Amino acid sequence: MKQSVSVRTAGNVVLALTIIFSVLPFLSMLSAALQPQGSMPEGIQFTAHPQWSNFVDAWNMADITPLLWSSTLLVIVVVPLVVLFSALGGYAFAQLKVPFGRLLYMLFIVGLTIPFETLVTPLYYEISGMGLLNTRLALMLPLIGLNLPFGIVWMRSCFEQMPRDLIEAASIDGAGHVRTFRSIQLPLALPAVSSLGILTFLATWNQFLLAVVLVNDPNKRTMAGALQAFVGQYQTDTVLLNAGALLIMAPTMLLFIILQRYFIRAMLAGSVKG
Structure with a gap:
């Protein structure tokens, strides 16, 4: 009994420390963003007269x-295509006899092990050779390709766990692979599909490096990709810098707060079993 209490106490302490270390940076940024412009805030110092207009100026x-x-626009295009192609590819690798399927699947596994930063330079020359630099396709196409390896591996693991009895029953009733995928397996895979959609959204919305390298027009970059230009222009004004950073992070934070329950449920239901 005493051991369980001590374990619970230790867990609560670790959880409290984790929350503190997670919240402190945001409190520091918020306190700095509410200071008068031109000041140099240090630490967490909330003023008696917060300057909420700093967010409007930023x-x-x-x-x-x-x-x-x-x-x-980037999210609207990338997320549905990644989810669709990943579901189709995962179903093919899990349920169909794909020629050289094991070899092709290993290529996707290898794609997960390659550091993202090593692909930026080849991507730049490839996009440049296609004449797509400084266009929205310069971000859409690489993001779709970069998210597919994880998506296909994720969905394959999900479809491999499907009850074989349902698949055999559908086959006996004359259902082909398309109908089986659309009417039986895809509805059962909705938790994995939803979690993949959320993860793809976060990876797309928070994309910074590709937006800076492949797009020169600031108006065609992502909100995260604009951070470099914002810092370069207002690096001497710490107040506006923090206000702008909070504005850039706000959509992602709001989405997670609103969908955290569904996100956790989807992650647990669609997690990959070892």
Whole structure:
């Protein structure tokens, strides 16, 4: 009994420390963003007269409106295509006899092991050779390709866990692979599909490096990709820098707060079993 209490106490202490270390950076940024412009805030110091207008100034100075539209358009295109192709590929590798399927699947596994930073330079020359630099396709195509290896591995593991009895029953009833995938397996895989969609959204919305390397027009970058230009322009004004950074992070934070229950449920239901 005493041992279980001590274990629970230790777990609560670790959880409390984790929460503190997670919240402190945001409190520090918020306190700095509410200080008078031109000041040099140190630590967490909330003023008696918070300058909420700093967020409006940061929004206007960084011209965030077109960046918000650019990021939204990128998510609308990338996330559905990645989820669709991953579901189809995962089903094919798990349920169909794909020629050289094991070899092809190993290539996707290898794709997961390659550091993302090593692909930036080849991607730049490839996109440049295609004449797509400084276009929205310069971000959409690489993001779809970079997210597919994880998506296919994720969905394959999900479809491999499907009850064989349902698949055999559908086959006896004359259902082909397309109908079996659409009417039986895909509805059962919705937790894995939803978790993949959320993870792809986060990876797309928070994309920074590709937006800076492949797009020169600031209005075509993502909100995260605009951070470099914002820092370069206002690096001497710590207050506006923190206000702009919070504005850039706000959509992701709001999405996670709203969907955290569904995100955790999807992750647990769609997790890969060892």
